[in-house]
Amino acid sequence: MKRVVVVTGLSGAGKTTAMGFLEDLGYFCVDNVPGIILEELLKLFLSSDLEKMAIAVDARSEHFSDPVEAIEKIKKRTNALIVFLEASKEEILRRYALTRRKHPLQRNDVGLEEAIEKERQILLPIKEIADFVIDTTKMTSHQLREILGQSLMNQSGGISVRILSFGFKHGIPMDADFIFDVRFLPNPHYVPELSQKTGLDREVEEYFKKYSLVDEFVNKIFETVNIAVKEYQRSGRRIVTVGVGCTGGRHRSVYIAHRIAEMLKKEGFSVVEKHRDLEKV
Template sequence: MSQPDKLNSEKFIVIVTGLSGAGKTVTLRTLEDIGFFCVDNLPPPVILEFLKLLQKHTTFRNIAIGIDIRVQQFFEEAIKLIKKIKKSYKTEVLFLEADDEAILLRYKETRRPHPLSGYVSDLIEAIKKERAMLYPLRSFSERIIDTSRFNPHQLKSLIRSIYAAEEILPSVIVISFGYKKGVPMNADLVFDARFLPNPYFVPSLTELSGKDKPVRDFVLKQKETIEFLKYIKNFLNFAVSGYKKEGRAYITIAIGCTGGRHRSVVLAEEIAEYIKSLSLNPVVIHRDL
């Protein structure tokens, strides 16, 4: 393995890869917006030559390279190529993924063919085949982002928060969810709010959500909520400080209630506001709202 002093520290390479439909195009466009020199879908044998061409140009310090299944005839060479790049440049592999349901919906909205559609019988089979083919590259990635619950604006905001800041600070996502539909798979921290008094059983609040003031007022005035938020904030103040020292770049905080419409929504908004007080810029997602 190359010694750090042999690395070209003047260049930072982000390899953007992942599942088709998981947000690679949005990510590359966002990186380009914040000053990265971006190229997409170059065959692996050409990428090293491309980097050599940029070697003498100090203007291009941050470079993003998109690699995906469209160059599958060269795909087996991708990991070997990345290893070579890492020996010469400061490099990070960013892998974008999403669950099958999210990818299916995105393909139905765009009506574009999947890159593997000509090799399998249907779209679901294509997604499964691609996921299996990309698994070795996923396991080789420094950063994995699940974009299942992100819209393009939220993904763009997250990518900006990761790569545009002068100081590398943790990017925080706060997700509200309902236990009826399961815990978010990508959560780092999970808080359970099901013990709090439930607005659902108040007739005037049942059809409202945690975004509505009457529900918010009901939840936040409960003594249990006040104590719960106090413990959460104290814990996050401690944990986020530790994450910063560790250099952690990505934290997902999930707060759940039974249905994901009332208590968890209110608390997610409160937690996000507290995260802002720690000089961070959280993205809030209400998964089941």
């Protein structure tokens, strides 16, 4: 089966890293493709022996054709996975300062900050139709590659659920579709013999089993996520990210996220379980 990935999003958000990763995976990569020639490119790809192609599309495409229309055509014809990369304005400014490169929309009368905001507005309609939105503000290149790998797991048309535990003190994951706050639950951090353990340890599991409130909340989260994921699946969405947060991201959020992941697996969903802040202090 032919596989197509469209990588789009803000300049400076990691498209070059993403395309390099896809090239390493054997994708035929084409960068900065104007929408006006995308249809011809697709025809060539579909009639060739190539199995995988990745296309990078950015705001410069608007000078040639409507990039949203072009991407919608690609998705309709090939069931392409649309990946949208973004980052905060401050982070993009920092990255441009380090690389000393020029923003593609920057002109003599358009400064860097203005160019970033202009690009964000141009690409907003594409973000709304993307299968996967990744905020790379606090990510390393390795982390971006890992998440991209997860996003490619179910390109055949099913849905993948990414369950992510985190600590609020380390920041909220901006790419999450749902955020559940479990900071109101009993905290094993204040039990001396449990403080250095994690939500994956048997002793912490036994601690939570003492509280019926924990089970009740786990079931409520599962019911909500299960309904939402099934609806997303019917509408063609292929990746859903669920964030579960406590204060530090080591006990409550890890335990709850793990339980939700196991429950979703029993429902037959493809699940990726990730504990972002497990090793942080």
